[in-house]
Structure formats: C-alpha cells, structure tokens
Amino acid sequence: MAAALDGLGAVLDPLAQRFAAAGFELALVGGSVRDALLGRSMPDLDFTTDARPDDIERLIVGWADAHWDIGRKFGTIGLRKDGYQIEITTYRTDAYAGDSRNPEVAFGTSLDEDLVRRDFTIGAMAVRLPGRVFVDPFGGMEDLEAGRIRTPGTPETSFGDDPLRMMRAARFVSQLGFEAAPEVVAAMREMAGRIEIISAERVRDELVKLMCGARPWDGVDLLVATGIADTVLPEVAGLRLERDEHHRHKDVYQHSLTVLRQAVELEARYAAAQEAAGLDADDPQRLAPPDFAVRFAALMHDVGKPATRRFEPGGAVTFYHHDVVGAKLTRARMRALRFDKDTIATVSRLVELHLRFYGYGEAGWTDSAVRRYVTDAGAQLTRLHILTRSDVTTRNRRKAERLAFAYDDLEARIAALAERERLEAIRPDLDGTQIMAILGIGPGRAVGRAYAHLLEQRMEHGPLGPKRAEEALRQWWAQQPEAQA
Structure with missing residues (x-):
C-alpha cells in the first residue's frame, strides 16, 4: 500500500496539510484504501473528515481544479484535482427509518464512529493523514487476505441501516471473487424483504456494477439463494422452477448462469479480435468490456421459459415462443428498474433474437436469410454473436462442435457478404x-x-x-x- 500512497503524494500531502493547518482531521477511507491494498488503479479517491461541508468547501476552493456540492446535504463535497475524482465527506451515520426510501443522515465526531457505519470490513479501513497511519479496527485486512465479505458490526445492524448493502455484498462477490461470510448470507436471507424500500434507481446502479464484475454469475447466484432476487430480478429467480426431477430437460437456471459465464469469456475474445483488427473505436459493433448489455441479455435470455413450458406426449418438453415472451418480460423488468430506453431496447432485442440462428446448420440459409439476420441484429450483431455462441451449454461434444462449426460458417458468410455489399448499411438501390x-x-x-x-x-x-x-x-x-x- 505504501507504494500506492507514494504515487498519490502530490494529491494527498497538500490536501492533508490544508486540513491539518485548519485544525481538522482527514483520512483516506473505504474503497480507496481497499484498492490500494489490492494494487488496483485508484482514479477515484474518498476521504472523511470532522470538518463540516462549509469548511471542506472553504479549504479546497483555490486548490481544486473544480468542485461541486451536489452531495452537500449528505455531508459530501466533490472535486477534481490532477485528473482524480475526489469526494470528501464529513464523519457521519445514516440509517433508513421504517419504510423510507432515503437514508437519514447525522454527522459524526470521530473516525471510529464513521468506520463502524460502513458496509463491510474491507471498506472500513482508513489511512490517517498527513501521518499515513493505517487504521483497521474491524479486521478488514484479515478479511481482504481471506477473500471474505463481513460487516463491521452485526450484519443485521448494517443491513438495517441500509438494505442496499445486501446487494452490495453480491456486487463484491462478483467484482472481487470473494465469498460472503455465513452470518452475512443468513442475514441477507432473513432481511431480503427490506430491499423493497430501496429506490429502483439505486437497485439498478448496484445491479449494473454486479453484472460488470469479474464473476457476475456468483453475484447473481447469491441474490437468488438469499431471496433478494425474488424482488429485484424475479424472472431470474423464477427459472429455478424449471428444475425437472425426471431430467427431461436441463436446469434452466444453472444453464443461464453458464451462458452468462461463457458470454463474459467470449466478450473478452471478441473485443481482443476487434482491437487486433483495428476496428474504429466509434464503430457501433465495437465492444468495450465489461459490456452490460450482452451480459444481462445472457442472464435474461430464457426468462420466457416458465410461461411457455409445455409437456408433450412422450415426455418431451417445449418452450415455443419463449424468445418473444422473454423479450417482453425483460423489457418490463428493465423499465421497472428505470433503465434508459436505449439499453432496454438493446437487451430486449438480443433476448428476442437469441434463437434466430438455430436451424442454420441443418437447413442452410440463402444469402437473403443471412442479410436478414444481419439487418435484424443491426448494431447488436457482435453482441448477438456472443449471446448465440454462449447459449451452447450441451455436454454432447459432437453437438457442441457441430453448432460451433455452423456459427463459424455463418460469421464467415456474413463477412464475405459484407465485403461484397457493405451489408451493414443495406438500403434500396433507389432513394x-x-x-x-x-x-x-x-x-x-x-x-x-x-x-x-x-x-x-x-x-x-x-x-x-x-x-x-x-x-x-x-x-x-x-x-x-x-x-x-
């Protein structure tokens, strides 16, 4: 950590001296300390202090490149300095009262009081400035080394103060590859219903961060296992109903998690191939991992199956039109979570198109059918490539190889047609x-x-x-x- 802090000296030292000269405490805190210990990049820096917002603003005016006070009522003044985004927040406590959707904020008087209110021990560490004294009253370093998500106090108290922390636990499972401690999981299961008081926008933001983590399937699985997904992603939780004791079809929930994992892997490979090919950064097909749209489409692609399941004579199970039904359910869920229209359209369109490829290998497609595939996918063609390939989870190696070969062939034909016809911009020959x-x-x-x-x-x-x-x-x-x- 010392090396990381030395690299920040040009910002830390003069800022700390300003506060110390005015008689105030200042400490680097939370995720900034965690990231320094993990050796991660730190473009955003969080500080805490006993100074009140008016004092914070007075001390940084003239030093900061820019500042803003949109978080003043929560005790936070934001600023930018030498390319760093910085937030300085007065020591505080906050909690949700009853069924309120917004936390009640009260200013605190000490660093220890501020740290105990924080969500998890790995975020309840601090470095006092200017002396750079490491403060870890709740064993955050030990939990960081163990890869464990634990709360400073009881998880019931922490989640009672802010129920969104239950989703944040799942987000850290995804981002860091850590495991939630047993008592944390138990409290999440017991208090899952409290997530209902959190605004859709805050839930959405945590969900996006979770989906863009290194292991989003683990974060989703924790939400489902604890019952939180019953509120925030009930369509995904509902996929567990598709388990079949007679094994007449695959476990749709586990299949969806596998598709998500494979989409994350393919996303990186497609992005690397685009980079190697020199694809323009502003090309609509260009991926910039992590790509929320393709990941969320992978998770949601089969949510239409519970509503369309039919048992046929002889034991066969069908899900006719689950792509169309799934697209409608995805659109409705994303609207409820207050996603923007473009993101909703992108993800729901991918869900709707995820079965379009099947049948290509057996029946063969005319050039006209290939053109329609590309035209229907539009700017989402690369994402559709990833989703379609990720949807192959069969253990039958021959079947998997046959599908992979067929899709290789389809992509090759798309490339050949595009070369001849500039397929990405199909228009009539006359305007x-x-x-x-x-x-x-x-x-x-x-x-x-x-x-x-x-x-x-x-x-x-x-x-x-x-x-x-x-x-x-x-x-x-x-x-x-x-x-x-």
Whole structure:
C-alpha cells in the first residue's frame, strides 16, 4: 500500500496539510484504501473528515481544479484535482427509518464512529493523514487476505441501516471473487424483504456494477439463494422452477448462469479480435468490456421459459415462443428498474433474437436469410454473436462442435457478404427522390410502399444496380391501384 500512497503524494500531502493547518482531521477511507491494498488503479479517491461541508468547501476552493456540492446535504463535497475524482465527506451515520426510501443522515465526531457505519470490513479501513497511519479496527485486512465479505458490526445492524448493502455484498462477490461470510448470507436471507424500500434507481446502479464484475454469475447466484432476487430480478429467480426431477430437460437456471459465464469469456475474445483488427473505436459493433448489455441479455435470455413450458406426449418438453415472451418480460423488468430506453431496447432485442440462428446448420440459409439476420441484429450483431455462441451449454461434444462449426460458417458468410455489399448499411438501390422522379408522383404513402418493395428486392437478391432496380420498380408500380387511376 505504501507504494500506492507514494504515487498519490502530490494529491494527498497538500490536501492533508490544508486540513491539518485548519485544525481538522482527514483520512483516506473505504474503497480507496481497499484498492490500494489490492494494487488496483485508484482514479477515484474518498476521504472523511470532522470538518463540516462549509469548511471542506472553504479549504479546497483555490486548490481544486473544480468542485461541486451536489452531495452537500449528505455531508459530501466533490472535486477534481490532477485528473482524480475526489469526494470528501464529513464523519457521519445514516440509517433508513421504517419504510423510507432515503437514508437519514447525522454527522459524526470521530473516525471510529464513521468506520463502524460502513458496509463491510474491507471498506472500513482508513489511512490517517498527513501521518499515513493505517487504521483497521474491524479486521478488514484479515478479511481482504481471506477473500471474505463481513460487516463491521452485526450484519443485521448494517443491513438495517441500509438494505442496499445486501446487494452490495453480491456486487463484491462478483467484482472481487470473494465469498460472503455465513452470518452475512443468513442475514441477507432473513432481511431480503427490506430491499423493497430501496429506490429502483439505486437497485439498478448496484445491479449494473454486479453484472460488470469479474464473476457476475456468483453475484447473481447469491441474490437468488438469499431471496433478494425474488424482488429485484424475479424472472431470474423464477427459472429455478424449471428444475425437472425426471431430467427431461436441463436446469434452466444453472444453464443461464453458464451462458452468462461463457458470454463474459467470449466478450473478452471478441473485443481482443476487434482491437487486433483495428476496428474504429466509434464503430457501433465495437465492444468495450465489461459490456452490460450482452451480459444481462445472457442472464435474461430464457426468462420466457416458465410461461411457455409445455409437456408433450412422450415426455418431451417445449418452450415455443419463449424468445418473444422473454423479450417482453425483460423489457418490463428493465423499465421497472428505470433503465434508459436505449439499453432496454438493446437487451430486449438480443433476448428476442437469441434463437434466430438455430436451424442454420441443418437447413442452410440463402444469402437473403443471412442479410436478414444481419439487418435484424443491426448494431447488436457482435453482441448477438456472443449471446448465440454462449447459449451452447450441451455436454454432447459432437453437438457442441457441430453448432460451433455452423456459427463459424455463418460469421464467415456474413463477412464475405459484407465485403461484397457493405451489408451493414443495406438500403434500396433507389432513394425516395429517385422513386418519385421515375414514377412521376409526389410525396405520400405510395413512395413508402415503393421504397419497402425495393428494400425487399435488395434483401432477396442483393444489389440490383440503378437500371434493374428501375425495372423492378416499374413492374411493381404497374400492379398498384394508383397506376390504374
């Protein structure tokens, strides 16, 4: 940790001297200390102090490159200095009263009082400044070395103060690869219902961080096992109902976790391949791992199965149209969690399309079908590649190899067609202005219908060129009621 702190000396030392000269305490705290001990990058720095917000602001004005006070009512002043995002917060305590969705904040008077209110022991460590004295009253270092998530006080007290900490425990399981201590898991299970008082926006933000961790499947599994997912992701929790004692079909819940794990692995490989190929950073297909959309689609892709399960004569189990139903359920859940429209559209579209590939290897696809696959996927084509490949979890090696070969072939055909036709931007060979000029008509619905017809011809036959496109347009027009008038 000493080396990490030395690297921050240009920020830590002058800031600490300002507070000390004014008679205030200052300590680096929480995730900043944890990350320093883990050797992780530290672009964000958190400090705590006995100074009140007005005093904090007075001390940093003129030194900070910029500052803001949006968190003033919670005791926090934010600032930027030499590229670091910094938050300085007055010692405090906070808790949720009854069914309130917002914590009640009270300022504290000591560092120890501030540390005991923190979520977990690995975040309840501090470094007093300017002397750089390490403070660890609750054994955070030991838990960090053991890979354990534990609370400074009782977990019941910690989760009672802020129920979102239960989701944060699952997030750290995902991000750090740690395990929650048995008493933490027991308290999460006992208090799972308290998560209902937390705002959808705060739940969403924790969920995104969990899904973007190194092992999101472990974090999700903890939410499901403790019953928290019954509230925040009931569709995922509901997949456990698909276990079949007669083994007539796979365990859909465990399958979904496996798909998620495989998507994380493939995400990194596709991103590396794009980097090696020199794909432009602003290309809509460019991935920037961790990619929440592809990961959440992998988790949610089969949530339509419980509603569509049917037992057929002879013991077969079917899930017809679970892709469409799953997309609707995914869209509804993400709206409830207050996701933005673009993210909702991306994830739900991936869920809807995740079965589109199946049948390619057996029946074969025409070039027209390949074009439609690419056009339907649009900017999500790379994500769809990842999701489709990740959805193969069969233990039958021959079947897995056959599916992998078929998808390799599909990707190769997509690349070949794109090279010939610039497939990513399929448009009719004639635009609206040209259509109106050829047919001698003005703007109206007929132009839109003509455009759609030419697009259909483009999809079916590939580029026609202006001459053949005009012939096709005139043949179509001759059959339209407007041409007979």
